[in-house]
Amino acid sequence: MRSIVTQMKTLSLIVLAALCSVHVANAQKLQYVAGTSFHVQVDEMLKLTQFLTQVDSSLVEPSFRFTTYHFTEVIKEVRPDGSALVGSTLDSFTTKIFVGSVKDRNEYFRFNSNNEYDLGNRLKDPRALPRAQYLGQTLEYVLDANGLVHHFVNLSSFQAATIGRSYDYDMMHAMMAFADSLRVGQLLEMGNGVFAAIANRGKVALPYTVTEIHLTKELSTKVAGSKIGFTARFVDPPAKTDYLEGISYPINVKDFKGGSFGSVSFKSGIVTAMEETDTASMQLFLDTEQFTNSIYRTVSIKRTPNTVLHGVDINIREINDSTTSLPQTHGKTGPDTKSEPHPLEPITTPPGH
Secondary structure, rough: HHHHHHHHHHHHHHHHHHOOOOOOOOHOOOOOOOOOOOEEEEEEEEEEEEEEEOHHHHHHOOOEEEEEEEEEEEEEEOOOOOOOEEEEEOOOOEEEEEOOOOHHEEEEEEEEEOOOOHOOOOOOOOOOHHHHHOEEEEEEEOOOOOOEEEEEEEHHHHHHHHHOOOOHHHHHHHHHOOOOHEEEHHHHHHOOOOHHHOOOOOOOEEEEEOOOEEEEEEEEEEEEEEEEEEEEEEEOOOOOOEEEEEEEEEEEEEEEEEEEEEEEEOOOOOOEEEEEEEEEEEEEEEEEEEEEEEEEEEEEEEEEEOOOOOOOOOOOOOOOOOOOOOOOOOOOOOOOOOOOOOOHHHHHHHHOO
16 A cells, blocks of 8 residues: 555656646747737947967957847747747947947947938948848848747848849958858847757757857756856867958968857747857968957847837828929939939849849
């Protein structure tokens, strides 16, 4: 009789442990809701230190790039497997580059998409246009149930637009580097892979990119309530790259070391915040020259629901103004008149057609 009671108690404990593990697993799953909209702010800082090996490192000044993106993210459709079709529109962005210490007098470049002067004079600069190609455009992609980008729906149209416009060599590389699915996906995904790790006993290996260097990210997680901490190490870097932060030239990569750490916060099935720090060092070889290159990158992502107003009365009043007239056109008009394509509008026809 006692053995039967003992067996029943053991069975009850096993069932209870299984139920608890199911509850915890469900609590750590993303849950997309169709029709919801979010404002996503991404703050990124990239510090680069590059110098010839024969130069005294204490005399080298790094460069800093600070970029802030504002996206409107809409969950368009939730699929039976838990994935979702998402559309993210880049509403605005700002970027600043400093050389040496971060002081106003050391500012090397700035661009603000909300500034009329910058749009008119700095938009086509290679330090602005690669990001500005998405300005006012909507990127569509499918997010897996683990928050990672499964695939992009329309990113290829931006790549085709870049090729079709026949930019010069350096600009072409800069534009294509920022149309890379991994690099763009890191700004848009939810959770930086932590939910994929949780589903795989806390560890996972994922493709990743540190600036333009593609590699593998071995990620480990630690859950503490609604916050997930993570650490990672970077492995399998390429032996060679054709473009690296403005250098359009075949570069051999050796002695690569790097990793990252950070945390993810989530609530009601959605990632609300993410902080990450990437570090990497390597030796670069360009012909007979050898450079030491170090990368320090921080990124912060905040996601807040957009407020939808219900029951608001909108009054539309027609205004008649006899002094208003249509603008007069000058020069050639008629059916043969052709307008230039917008510099950011994706080309829908293949090159050469």
